Amino acid sequence: MRPIRLTRYGIVLAFACSSLIGAGAQAPSADIQPPPPPPGGQRGAQPPAVPGRGGGGRGRGAIQVMTLASSAFADGAKIPAKNTQAGEEASPPLTWSGAPEGTASFVLVVHDVDTAIFPGAPGDDMLHWLLWNIPPTATSLPEHVPVASQLPDGTRQISATGPYYRGPGAAASGPLHHYVFELFALDAMLDVPAVGASPPQTRAAIAAAMAGHVRAKAAYVGLFKRD
Numbered sequence: 687m688r689p690i691r692l693t694r695y696g697i698v699l700a701f702a703c704s705s706l707i708g709a710g711a712q713a714p715s716a717d718i719q720p721p722p723p724p725p726g727g728q729r730g731a732q733p734p735a736v737p738g739r740g741g742g743g744r745g746r747g748a749i750q751v752m753t754l755a756s757s758a759f760a761d762g763a764k765i766p767a768k769n770t771q772a773g774e775e776a777s778p779p780l781t782w783s784g785a786p787e788g789t790a791s792f793v794l795v796v797h798d799v800d801t802a803i804f805p806g807a808p809g810d811d812m813l814h815w816l817l818w819n820i821p822p823t824a825t826s827l828p829e830h831v832p833v834a835s836q837l838p839d840g841t842r843q844i845s846a847t848g849p850y851y852r853g854p855g856a857a858a859s860g861p862l863h864h865y866v867f868e869l870f871a872l873d874a875m876l877d878v879p880a881v882g883a884s885p886p887q888t889r890a891a892i893a894a895a896m897a898g899h900v901r902a903k904a905a906y907v908g909l910f911k912r913d
Contacts, residue, residue: 752784754869754904758829765865765908769829771855772912776830777815783825785871786901792820793870793896794827798854800863813885814852814865817843818876818892835880842880844888849880854910862909871902 758778759765767773785792796815817827820841833850836842845852856863876895878888 749900750784750786750871750902752782752869752871752902752904754780754782754867754906756780756867756906756908759908761906763909764862765854765910767913770853770910773853774830775851775853777827777851777853778908779827779829780867780869780906781826782869782904784902784904785822785825788873789822789871789901791818791822791872791875792824793818793872793876793892794820794867795870796851796865796867798856798863798865800856800861813844813846813889814854815843815845815850816885816889816892817841818878842878844880844885846885854908856911858912860911862911865908865910867906867908869904870896870900872896872899873901874899 755761756778758769765778769776769778780794782792794815794817795813798812798814801812818841820827821839824839831837831843831851833848834843835849843849843851854863854865874895876892878891878895880888883891
């Protein structure tokens with residue numbers, strides 16, 4: 687099980703680069719020390735770049751921080767049974783704010799960082815929900831988003847098992863699992879179909895298409911295991 691830090695932006699730093707597939711890059715070893723600051727002053731802390739590009743989309747500077755929230759559960763709290771495999775498996779309501787000017791679409795990825803599918807490989811965790819081409823005017827997702835490869839507003843969705851939200855389902859016999867909800871504001875739409883490829887292939891294609899286009903990000907964490 688990988689270590690988890692439950693601060694809102696610590697999750698962003700820990701998982702933003704690997705939440706979709708890792709885009710072919712492993713996380714750096716904890717034994718590798720950062721280079722010393724340049725002469726004449728300290729380096730400012732910068733958010734990590736999305737794989738494939740250093741910094742924000744199209745050279746527009748550092749990636750901004752947005753706010754993501756849910757009325758169903760607090761950040762770092764247990765996800766209600768209604769929103770899990772133990773209940774209705776309804777997607778939780780989500781709201782966000784702070785998207786930068788020039789946002790063309792949003793991507794939302796929900797993954798269980800405590801479930802390794804291919805241990806040690808990039809993007810080795812369980813994909814519970816991936817939505818892309820969410821309209822730039824959107825500031826929320828309702829509870830119980832319907833099953834469909836493409837929604838009426840153009841949003842596309844998949845999970846590890848189909849075109850829908852896959853609720854948390856961690857077993858009662860183990861520890862609480864951490865389900866990370868990550869939202870990305872992009873300066874482009876993504877020309878990635880929701881059908882015709884396996885979920886891992888689609889996840890990889892989206893990660894590749896996002897590279898260089900992330901303008902802002904946010905993260906929210908829910909916990910769950912069956913009673």
